[in-house]
Amino acid sequence: MLFEMAWRNLWRQPMRTALSLLTMALAAALLVFMLSFQLGVYDTMKSNALRIFDGFARIQPPGYADDPDIRKTIADPEALAAKAEQVKGVTAAAPRATSYVILANGERSYGAAIVGVSPTRERRVSTLATTVHEGRYLKPGDSDAVVLGDALARNLKLKLGDKVTLLGSALDGTIAADSLTLVGIFHTGIGDLDRQVAEMPLGRFQQSFAMGDTANTIALVGPSLSAVNAALPRLDRLATANNLVVEDWGGLQPGLKQAITLDFSTSMLWYVSLVVVVVFIILNTLLMSVLERTREFGMLMAIGMRAPLVGRMLWLELILLALIGTVAGVILGGGLALWYGHAGIAVGAFEGLMAQWGLPGRLYPTLSATSALVGPAVIVVSVAVAGLIPMRRIRRLEPVKAMRAA
Amino acid sequence: MQPDTSESRAPGRAIVACRGLSKIYTDGAVEVRAVDGLDLDIAAGDFATLSGPSGSGKTTLQNMIGGLDRPTSGSVTVDGEDLSSLNTAHLAELRLHKIGFVFQAYNLIPVLSALENIEFVLQLLGVGAKERRARAASALADVGLAGMEGRRPSHLSGGQQQRVAVARALVARPAIVLADEPTANLDSKSADDLISLMAELNARSGTTFLIGTHDARVIARARRHIEMVDGKVTADTTGDLADVAQ
Numbered sequence: 001m002l003f004e005m006a007w008r009n010l011w012r013q014p015m016r017t018a019l020s021l022l023t024m025a026l027a028a029a030l031l032v033f034m035l036s037f038q039l040g041v042y043d044t045m046k047s048n049a050l051r052i053f054d055g056f057a058r059i060q061p062p063g064y065a066d067d068p069d070i071r072k073t074i075a076d077p078e079a080l081a082a083k084a085e086q087v088k089g090v091t092a093a094a095p096r097a098t099s100y101v102i103l104a105n106g107e108r109s110y111g112a113a114i115v116g117v118s119p120t121r122e123r124r125v126s127t128l129a130t131t132v133h134e135g136r137y138l139k140p141g142d143s144d145a146v147v148l149g150d151a152l153a154r155n156l157k158l159k160l161g162d163k164v165t166l167l168g169s170a171l172d173g174t175i176a177a178d179s180l181t182l183v184g185i186f187h188t189g190i191g192d193l194d195r196q197v198a199e200m201p202l203g204r205f206q207q208s209f210a211m212g213d214t215a216n217t218i219a220l221v222g223p224s225l226s227a228v229n230a231a232l233p234r235l236d237r238l239a240t241a242n243n244l245v246v247e248d249w250g251g252l253q254p255g256l257k258q259a260i261t262l263d264f265s266t267s268m269l270w271y272v273s274l275v276v277v278v279v280f281i282i283l284n285t286l287l288m289s290v291l292e293r294t295r296e297f298g299m300l301m302a303i304g305m306r307a308p309l310v311g312r313m314l315w316l317e318l319i320l321l322a323l324i325g326t327v328a329g330v331i332l333g334g335g336l337a338l339w340y341g342h343a344g345i346a347v348g349a350f351e352g353l354m355a356q357w358g359l360p361g362r363l364y365p366t367l368s369a370t371s372a373l374v375g376p377a378v379i380v381v382s383v384a385v386a387g388l389i390p391m392r393r394i395r396r397l398e399p400v401k402a403m404r405a406a
Numbered sequence: 407m408q409p410d411t412s413e414s415r416a417p418g419r420a421i422v423a424c425r426g427l428s429k430i431y432t433d434g435a436v437e438v439r440a441v442d443g444l445d446l447d448i449a450a451g452d453f454a455t456l457s458g459p460s461g462s463g464k465t466t467l468q469n470m471i472g473g474l475d476r477p478t479s480g481s482v483t484v485d486g487e488d489l490s491s492l493n494t495a496h497l498a499e500l501r502l503h504k505i506g507f508v509f510q511a512y513n514l515i516p517v518l519s520a521l522e523n524i525e526f527v528l529q530l531l532g533v534g535a536k537e538r539r540a541r542a543a544s545a546l547a548d549v550g551l552a553g554m555e556g557r558r559p560s561h562l563s564g565g566q567q568q569r570v571a572v573a574r575a576l577v578a579r580p581a582i583v584l585a586d587e588p589t590a591n592l593d594s595k596s597a598d599d600l601i602s603l604m605a606e607l608n609a610r611s612g613t614t615f616l617i618g619t620h621d622a623r624v625i626a627r628a629r630r631h632i633e634m635v636d637g638k639v640t641a642d643t644t645g646d647l648a649d650v651a652q
Contacts (some may be wrong), residue, residue, distance in 0.1 A: 001522065001529050008517035299513040302474055303574070304502025304530055306495055400474045403509075 006316040028329020031375025036337035040366035055219030056228035073214035089231030092124035095215035101168030116205025135184035146180035149194035170210040298402025311391035318387040326376035337367040422448035427480035440466040442637035458634035473497040485581035506575025508585035512567040521555035545573040565596025
């Protein structure tokens with residue numbers, strides 16, 4: 001009967017209850033939609049930024065992240081890549097060798113990172129091949145081919161078919177020198193890649209840099225970043241067995257991770273403010289209700305209902321209100337997130353800015369259990385905790401004084 | 407909480423005993439003795455009225471007997487329980503088990519039907535759903551409101567609401583029913599009917615009634631009349647009170 005009383009009490013002031021519900025539903029809907037949008041954009045940012053070159057995770061020698069020295073190598077990388085592809089959550093693995101070299105064309109020279117890749121494997125890990133807008137990407141059988149970012153090619157005044165001279169340090173300490181032919185120019189929209197990265201066949205790289213059959217890293221991808229993240233413990237075991245380590249996406253893109261963390265922290269302030277405002281509105285409504293019903297509470301205590309039970313009834317009213325409001329909000333916000341998750345939201349005016357993070361001109365919210373439930377759950381819990389204030393007030397009521405209340 | 411036994415409520419035995427009971431309110435430097443060193447016994451089966459001018463201490467006395475207010479000094483015993491030894495929670499238990507209240511303003515729970523208002527008390531007592539419903543329906547029939555089980559208070563007349571309040575007060579089989587001006591908000595016909603009902607219930611079940619009232623018709627129907635002035639009992643008359651009422 002307590003539940004029934006609480007439910008019926010809610011509807012004694014239908015307009016007030018409807019307004020309270022609307023407040024909570026809109027706040028919950030806003031939280032669900034904004035979180036879905038934000039997490040969706042983060043996913044897209046991470047996925048696009050990582051897929052273009054880094055991969056979702058990387059197996060590498062210990063210390064390589066801080067000091068990417070060509071002498072830190074992985075023995076028999078092909079076999080290890082094949083093993084990594086057997087791990088659940090990983091769909092492709094590509095060995096790479098990397099060095100920092102001087103690229104020259106006649107009198108022009110620039111520093112760049114040259115990456116030796118296996119073209120077939122690399123296409124499954126990286127989308128860089130799809131950004132080649134002049135010429136072509138590397139292919140099996142290529143020997144002296146190289147692809148460059150467009151800014152680097154422009155700086156070196158190179159065009160397709162030109163020879164590029166490479167000068168660096170080989171694994172054995174000797175000078176690594178080679179002459180390569182430019183077969184493709186890519187444009188990723190990411191400045192660092194377009195200005196500083198070149199790719200060449202892994203076999204030729206190993207010869208030029210005296211690496212034998214070794215590589216420096218193995219880039220990994222899966223059906224999604226979260227799938228690879230879930231596979232990290234298994235990958236870690238595989239890496240450890242080979243005296244290697246696994247770097248997750250945050251290690252591969254620390255700048256992106258920091259940017260996301262900063263953006264999310266700022267948003268959290270906004271979300272918390274929204275929840276606080278909602279809780280105060282509901283609490284104010286509840287305190288008004290308590291004042292109006294003080295006489296009734298006194299009567300309930302007079303006929304033998306204990307004050308804590310009266311308080312619990314009022315708290316139950318609040319919880320019902322919060323649950324109905326937030327469920328409506330989840331449906332509304334979730335529905336919007338699903339709709340825009342399908343249709344997308346055009347961000348034409350910010351397209352240039354978005355491209356820096358590898359984002360498309362249309363963004364898609366992603367509705368997940370986290371985005372659908374965290375915000376509304378925080379509202380319900382906050383309202384439930386705030387509801388303890390009127391409960392305390394009721395516990396202190398004396399029946400006689402309460403029944404004399406106007 | 408001591409068990410309710412038929413022996414403890416045997417007719418003539420004191421259900422309520424007040425000894426040296428005082429309640430003093432202070433308003434700044436002013437001290438008001440609402441109840442002043444009062445000694446009073448209410449016997450099981452009494453159908454007593456408590457009257458007196460406004461401010462004579464009737465309501466304060468009823469509140470102290472009902473465990474709603476604590477005395478400044480003296481003691482109140484209800485059905486063997488010394489109220490001064492009970493904490494707030496135990497006082498609530500005592501009110502639930504041993505005292506029925508009928509208020510001037512009916513004070514029914516507006517969101518519950520007539521039947522549910524009565525059931526509510528039984529639910530607080532932990533009575534099972536089936537028995538609860540049967541006892542509440544029987545109590546409602548006893549006050550002549552069979553067929554009105556589903557009506558909310560807002561759909562009942564004042565007299566009907568007060569009958570529901572009487573049924574609610576009686577359903578837990580209390581040691582005493584404390585009624586504070588129960589006819590004050592009723593028209594004369596409804597008031598007469600209510601007085602008759604309470605008198606009949608007292609005669610039939612032996613439930614003790616202490617009714618605070620100014621209403622001469624209620625006083626006329628009572629077997630005992632207690633009059634208070636300035637917090638003291640100035641008259642305590644037993645027997646046919648028709649002439650007192652007049």
